[in-house]
Amino acid sequence: IRINNKNDPVIFFGDGPDSNFIYYKECAPRVTCKRNAIYRTADGTCNNLRNPLWGSSETPYIRLSEAAYNDGYYEVRKQVDGSRLPRPRQLQLLLFLPKSMDYLDSNNYHLSQFGQWANHDISLMPPDTSGPERCCSIPIYEINRNSPYQCQLAIEIPTNDIILSRFEQTCMEFKRAMTAANNFDCPVIPQTPKGGGTSRKAFDLKFIGVKCKIKVFYLFTGRSRSDWCRRQFVEGGKMNQATSFFDASQLYGHKLDTAKSIRSFDGGKLKTDIINGHEFCPQKKRQGSLLCDDRDNVNICFEAGDPRLNQHFGLTAYTTMFTRFHNIVTNKLQKINPEWSDEVLYQEARKFVGALNQIIVYRDYLPILLGKSFTKRVGLDISRNRRTQYDPSIMPQLTTEFAGGAFRVPHNTLPSTYDYINKNYKVVDSVKFYQWMSKPDPLVMGNNFDQIVRGMTTSAGRLFTPSFNFFISNLMFHTHVTGNEDLLSVDIQRGRDVGIPPYTIVRKLCGFPEVNSFEDLLNIIPNYDVKLLKEQYATVYDIDLLVGALLEPPVDGGTVGQTAQCILADVFYRIRYGDRFFFDVRFQPGSYSLAQLRTLRKIDLGHVLCATTELDEVPMNIFKPSKHSPMMKCKYKLSKLDLSAWRK
Ligand code: HEM
Numbered sequence: 235i236r237i238n239n240k241n242d243p244v245i246f247f248g249d250g251p252d253s254n255f256i257y258y259k260e261c262a263p264r265v266t267c268k269r270n271a272i273y274r275t276a277d278g279t280c281n282n283l284r285n286p287l288w289g290s291s292e293t294p295y296i297r298l299s300e301a302a303y304n305d306g307y308y309e310v311r312k313q314v315d316g317s318r319l320p321r322p323r324q325l326q327l328l329l330f331l332p333k334s335m336d337y338l339d340s341n342n343y344h345l346s347q348f349g350q351w352a353n354h355d356i357s358l359m360p361p362d363t364s365g366p367e368r369c370c371s372i373p374i375y376e377i378n379r380n381s382p383y384q385c386q387l388a389i390e391i392p393t394n395d396i397i398l399s400r401f402e403q404t405c406m407e408f409k410r411a412m413t414a415a416n417n418f419d420c421p422v423i424p425q426t427p428k429g430g431g432t433s434r435k436a437f438d439l440k441f442i443g444v445k446c447k448i449k450v451f452y453l454f455t456g457r458s459r460s461d462w463c464r465r466q467f468v469e470g471g472k473m474n475q476a477t478s479f480f481d482a483s484q485l486y487g488h489k490l491d492t493a494k495s496i497r498s499f500d501g502g503k504l505k506t507d508i509i510n511g512h513e514f515c516p517q518k519k520r521q522g523s524l525l526c527d528d529r530d531n532v533n534i535c536f537e538a539g540d541p542r543l544n545q546h547f548g549l550t551a552y553t554t555m556f557t558r559f560h561n562i563v564t565n566k567l568q569k570i571n572p573e574w575s576d577e578v579l580y581q582e583a584r585k586f587v588g589a590l591n592q593i594i595v596y597r598d599y600l601p602i603l604l605g606k607s608f609t610k611r612v613g614l615d616i617s618r619n620r621r622t623q624y625d626p627s628i629m630p631q632l633t634t635e636f637a638g639g640a641f642r643v644p645h646n647t648l649p650s651t652y653d654y655i656n657k658n659y660k661v662v663d664s665v666k667f668y669q670w671m672s673k674p675d676p677l678v679m680g681n682n683f684d685q686i687v688r689g690m691t692t693s694a695g696r697l698f699t700p701s702f703n704f705f706i707s708n709l710m711f712h713t714h715v716t717g718n719e720d721l722l723s724v725d726i727q728r729g730r731d732v733g734i735p736p737y738t739i740v741r742k743l744c745g746f747p748e749v750n751s752f753e754d755l756l757n758i759i760p761n762y763d764v765k766l767l768k769e770q771y772a773t774v775y776d777i778d779l780l781v782g783a784l785l786e787p788p789v790d791g792g793t794v795g796q797t798a799q800c801i802l803a804d805v806f807y808r809i810r811y812g813d814r815f816f817f818d819v820r821f822q823p824g825s826y827s828l829a830q831l832r833t834l835r836k837i838d839l840g841h842v843l844c845a846t847t848e849l850d851e852v853p854m855n856i857f858k859p860s861k862h863s864p865m866m867k868c869k870y871k872l873s874k875l876d877l878s879a880w881r882k
């Protein structure tokens with residue numbers, strides 16, 4: 235793997251992008267493209283005209299480095315000395331939970347909420363639900379290699395767990411991630427007969443064996459046959475169900491059938507339900523929804539492009555606001571161009587909302603996440619003078635290191651409580667958000683919606699620390715039948731599930747000085763944490779990526795450490811420069827005019843809040859709480875939302 239830039243690793247060229255070769259060659263659906271289409275397809279196909287599936291939904295995450303598995307392709311890795319890795323919950327209890335105090339950040343709640351919103355646009359790594367409904371119905375000490383494979387990584391809770399032992403909980407739900415083999419009938423990686431068992435190896439050997447006899451495969455890749463064949467074992471990807479472009483597919487759907495199911499087919503609008511006089515996403519039927527139907531007392535459950543929208547009300551509020559915003563844009567466009575059909579209005583508004591999301595990500599969000607000067611240096615900023623140059627050779631897919639590891643670092647900024655703040659800026663109520671997970675009921679009552687959004691806007695968020703908040707660390711999904719979960723334990727376990735290489739390997743890949751002993755870590759991570767790491771891991775080479783990345787101090791002007799910065803920058807680069815429809819790319823069918831770009835660049839998240847809620851002012855710098863930014867009147871902001879540049 236070659237790194238593009240001497241000091242700032244940004245994009246990795248080399249082996250990573252052509253992994254999953256078999257998937258694209260053998261298993262992926264065939265698509266034909268309209269070369270001069272002016273709008274994106276719903277599922278992201280045909281963005282790259284040479285490789286129409288690149289970046290589309292239901293294609294595998296790529297890897298920057300070989301997967302780290304004990305058997306090379308599936309079993310969780312062991313430590314260098316052959317022992318089991320430390321239990322995720324134990325790492326949480328010893329290294330992170332003692333630091334789970336909340337400190338006030340100089341950013342507001344929108345920084346983290348927009349982060350999750352943006353993540354849901356590009357990444358959906360679903361669990362494999364084809365096995366038992368609840369893995370913890372099997373006693374944790376009886377789970378072994380013969381148990382259903384989906385459940386083999388259920389998380390053990392130590393009996394001396396100071397929090398969860400109070401609930402007499404010894405097991406935390408965890409299902410292995412969906413794979414191409416098991417869920418998409420593609421033998422890229424081992425296939426298991428339903429119900430588990432150990433025959434996966436035999437199947438895989440047969441498949442790979444046949445392929446490896448065909449000369450053209452290894453000649454084509456330019457590697458030695460044995461090397462190529464070995465890599466095919468380990469690189470079978472986990473499926474990304476989202477389109478990896480920033481195209482607002484969390485709002486519109488990652489596939490055409492979802493997209494159609496939430497359109498009203500009238501004036502380009504998305505379907506909505508009016509509840510208590512306000513416009514919300516359409517209500518979903520209870521049965522079959524991803525998150526709402528596991529409890530009894532849920533009255534409200536919405537539907538939108540991405541199935542996770544009901545996870546907690548901050549996210550539901552975002553989906554609601556962008557749905558309302560889409561419909562506002564269609565209204566404006568219809569006034570300007572009364573002759574436009576439903577289809578044109580829908581597509582133009584969708585394109586507009588997608589472009590706006592890209593602008594918010596690259597202009598406003600990334601500088602805070604990765605540091606302002608860094609984003610500029612590596613070409614991730616938005617500049618009036620320099621348009622994005624599309625490069626069809628860049629693979630616009632997320633990496634496993636990103637989705638299974640580095641982009642989970644911002645989970646450390648999730649707030650514990652939400653304030654309801656009224657028009658007079660009085661806190662009228664405050665709730666712990668875990669109490670309302672998968673239950674967006676409070677959003678629709680009285681003035682709650684506006685009060686919650688006002689609270690997210692004016693209050694300070696949670697400061698970056700090497701810990702997740704107490705509630706998400708112990709009581710996530712508290713009210714669900716599945717029992718309490720700990721997001722950090724799940725995240726650490728997920729890294730192992732998807733075969734993320736250890737922290738030291740990823741650091742090396744990023745071009746940082748090699749770490750070969752715990753002493754070498756002392757330059758990077760505080761002494762007391764290094765001491766704890768040494769007590770938990772057999773060698774320095776065993777540390778999980780997320781554990782190391784969380785313990786690193788934030789980079790200059792950013793809110794993640796340097797290893798996360800490196801992995802994140804690579805992906806944000808890929809899905810921008812590898813996106814033919816990126817909003818400011820020139821000379822493509824449907825590229826925006828200069829006047830349209832000028833309008834778009836005047837808009838930020840604040841306009842969306844102003845247009846879709848009853849807030850009458852928002853911070854000038856939308857990611858800052860009112861204490862750190864002057865406020866600006868919505869009346870003024872909305873006057874800038876003038877779409878006359880769209881007049882045909
Ligand atoms: C209150 C807010 C949030 C909650 C409750 C939450 C919860 C979760 C949960 C339960 C998962 C699935 C874990 C697994 O089974 O592997 C997940 C995945 C993930 N989260 Fe969050 N999260 C939140 C905010 C964020 C934010 C702010 C970011 C990043 C800026 C983020 C990034 C991710 C990523 C990258 C994944 C994995 C890949 C995927 O499926 O997209 N999340 N989160």
Ligand SMILES: [Ca+2]
Binds near residue numbers: 356478480
């Ligand atoms: Ca997308």
